[in-house]
Amino acid sequence: MSTIPEKATLNPVKSFILASGSPRRKELLSHLIEGFQIITSHAEELTTHPNGVCTMVLENARIKAKQVALEHTDAWVLGADTTVALGGRVFGKPSSMDEAKIMLRELSAKVHHVYTGICLINHQLSVEEVDVVTSEVYFKELNESIIEEYYREVDPLDKAGGYAIQTMSHLVVEKFEGSFSNVVGLPLELLKLWLSKYKIPSTDPESDCPDALAKKGSPT
Numbered sequence: 001m002s003t004i005p006e007k008a009t010l011n012p013v014k015s016f017i018l019a020s021g022s023p024r025r026k027e028l029l030s031h032l033i034e035g036f037q038i039i040t041s042h043a044e045e046l047t048t049h050p051n052g053v054c055t056m057v058l059e060n061a062r063i064k065a066k067q068v069a070l071e072h073t074d075a076w077v078l079g080a081d082t083t084v085a086l087g088g089r090v091f092g093k094p095s096s097m098d099e100a101k102i103m104l105r106e107l108s109a110k111v112h113h114v115y116t117g118i119c120l121i122n123h124q125l126s127v128e129e130v131d132v133v134t135s136e137v138y139f140k141e142l143n144e145s146i147i148e149e150y151y152r153e154v155d156p157l158d159k160a161g162g163y164a165i166q167t168m169s170h171l172v173v174e175k176f177e178g179s180f181s182n183v184v185g186l187p188l189e190l191l192k193l194w195l196s197k198y199k200i201p202s203t204d205p206e207s208d209c210p211d212a213l214a215k216k217g218s219p220t
Helices: 023-029 053-069 097-107 144-153 180-184 188-197
Strands: 016-018 076-086 089-091 111-122 127-139 173-177
Touching: 016 023, 023 180, 053 076, 053 111, 053 127, 076 097, 089 097, 097 144, 111 180, 111 188, 127 180, 127 188
Parallel strands: 016 076
Antiparallel strands: 076 089, 076 111, 111 127, 127 173
């Protein structure tokens, strides 16, 4: 559901809220929006969906955004959900270092997908945008020594798949295809289109956003 862009600009933008406590999403959004609020959604998220991973992350993004938007009806509220999948298997956030190491062993020398669902809501303007962005990540062949070295630098416990493409990725990532910021946790390209559509004030990210800095198809 979305309104005609002209209608959405009849009322001034009072605030923009990120419905996520993720420090990575906060940093990514700061490339597009200045002065936004962070109000973490505590909605219960789906861990599976009969229609697959894409629908799961899409619904989770909507659930997060809607919970916060119901209490801030005049604000723009952004929700997002990111997960890693190899075939039909979902790799969420590991609960322990042992589980994280198992994930990296499973991803070693394979190509996996990173899915991020995002949802932008403004109740006052009857706006709801929701979509899913997919990127492919090619992992190097990993041995125990590399995994140990990687985890000396990276804390995997709050990261889907147990890794962060923005940190020490040369140890684990061969290359990626698609949106770099999507793999980090928020697809800036799609969000930028939505901000333009609804004339939400934003900065020009071309010179300093992660996707501009990352070489397409190669880790940074």
